[in-house]
Amino acid sequence: MFKKLSLKGSASASNQIKSSLQRNIKNSILTQYPKLKDIEEEIFPKKVAIVQVKCQNHINLILVNSEIIFFNERDGPYYPTLRILHKYPDILPHVQVDKGAIKFVLQGANIMCKGLTSPGARMDVDLPADSIVAVMAEGKKHAAAIGVTKMSTNDIRTINSDIGVNNIHYLGDSLFTTPTLSE
Amino acid sequence: MEPIIVEYCQVCGFPREYCEYSASAAACLKANGPYVSADAAATTTDNNTTTTTTTTTSTGVEDKLGELKVIDDSKEEGHTDSAAPVVEKKKKKEDKSIITIEVVARNKKKNVTSISGLHLFGIKLADAKKVMANKFSCGCSVVEKPGLGEEINIQGDFCEELVDLIEDKYPQIPLTSIYFIEDKKKVPARR
Numbered sequence: 383m384f385k386k387l388s389l390k391g392s393a394s395a396s397n398q399i400k401s402s403l404q405r406n407i408k409n410s411i412l413t414q415y416p417k418l419k420d421i422e423e424e425i426f427p428k429k430v431a432i433v434q435v436k437c438q439n440h441i442n443l444i445l446v447n448s449e450i451i452f453f454n455e456r457d458g459p460y461y462p463t464l465r466i467l468h469k470y471p472d473i474l475p476h477v478q479v480d481k482g483a484i485k486f487v488l489q490g491a492n493i494m495c496k497g498l499t500s501p502g503a504r505m506d507v508d509l510p511a512d513s514i515v516a517v518m519a520e521g522k523k524h525a526a527a528i529g530v531t532k533m534s535t536n537d538i539r540t541i542n543s544d545i546g547v548n549n550i551h552y553l554g555d556s557l558f559t560t561p562t563l564s565e
Numbered sequence: 566m567e568p569i570i571v572e573y574c575q576v577c578g579f580p581r582e583y584c585e586y587s588a589s590a591a592a593c594l595k596a597n598g599p600y601v602s603a604d605a606a607a608t609t610t611d612n613n614t615t616t617t618t619t620t621t622t623s624t625g626v627e628d629k630l631g632e633l634k635v636i637d638d639s640k641e642e643g644h645t646d647s648a649a650p651v652v653e654k655k656k657k658k659e660d661k662s663i664i665t666i667e668v669v670a671r672n673k674k675k676n677v678t679s680i681s682g683l684h685l686f687g688i689k690l691a692d693a694k695k696v697m698a699n700k701f702s703c704g705c706s707v708v709e710k711p712g713l714g715e716e717i718n719i720q721g722d723f724c725e726e727l728v729d730l731i732e733d734k735y736p737q738i739p740l741t742s743i744y745f746i747e748d749k750k751k752v753p754a755r756r
Contacts (some may be wrong), residue, residue: 423736424568465571469571488586488587490584522580523582553580554577559578
């Protein structure tokens with residue numbers, strides 16, 4: 383999603399949004415990621431207003447302290463950025479790809495089923511289709527990408543061809559290289 | 566839930582363990598030294614069986630890093646070699662006359678294509694203006710730019726079509742001396 387998007391200058395409108403909307407955003411993020419409830423204060427400090435920046439292709443970025451922490455597309459689900467995921471890796475279910483796939487994942491490629499079923503890869507949790515996952519890598523501690531499963535983990539195992547996880551946000555894309563947006 | 570503080574590389578911005586996959590792997594290695602994950606360091610102090618496995622993997626990684634470094638060095642050399650003549654070429658061309666085409670966004674949907682340098686090739690701007698207005702069927706005007714001489718402004722975004730038109734109508738202009746200005750950088754229109 384962010385391969386070609388240049389964040390600088392593309393932000394068409396960044397508003398201090400209404401506090402009711404802020405609450406809405408916060409609530410929808412918290413319901414989506416129930417594990418964040420314990421650390422709500424850390425991620426959304428009460429005194430600091432949430433800023434929403436609208437970018438090209440209907441992408442919205444959620445900023446706190448001018449740090450990008452979440453983003454979504456149109457009215458879709460909110461995704462955490464990789465930096466948040468690195469801090470709190472448990473907020474998303476993990477899938478692991480094998481070593482050979484890392485290179486391609488970091489270039490923004492979608493994750494093929496073969497890369498999720500080979501010996502180096504792991505899928506510990508059973509997931510339905512269209513769930514947001516953290517893409518870990520064999521031999522690495524931190525996530526390499528954030529993706530959305532295109533089919534359920536069972537299907538990935540049985541069909542074992544074609545794209546299994548759509549790559550949404552990966553190390554080295556333009557969202558990762560611009561951690562903060564100053565207004 | 567405690568936040569994990571991830572060590573990011575100063576050079577490439579990736580977490581340290583991903584440095585080997587970044588474009589600047591060699592530079593990262595130079596700046597940081599080989600990456601040893603905390604797990605590997607911890608397990609080496611544990612019992613013997615695990616140490617053997619971890620050490621083998623870590624050496625494997627180091628070997629790979631070495632390979633990467635070698636490859637990257639060669640690439641860099643290649644780049645410098647190819648970069649040098651390009652710079653020379655550009656310098657030569659700047660002595661000669663060039664044509665620059667720039668698209669300026671007037672508001673969200675509307676653009677103005679401004680083309681400067683035509684007079685350097687002995688083209689009458691008034692004539693060229695007529696030709697372009699005819700070809701693109703749009704407003705077109707000769708504008709005096711202080712310090713830069715005269716240029717032609719065309720309503721709309723025609724930078725690609727303009728190159729074709731110049732190629733057709735004015736064969737005396739070499740295509741290599743036509744440049745686009747994109748993000749304030751000169752980009753050759755045709756390669």
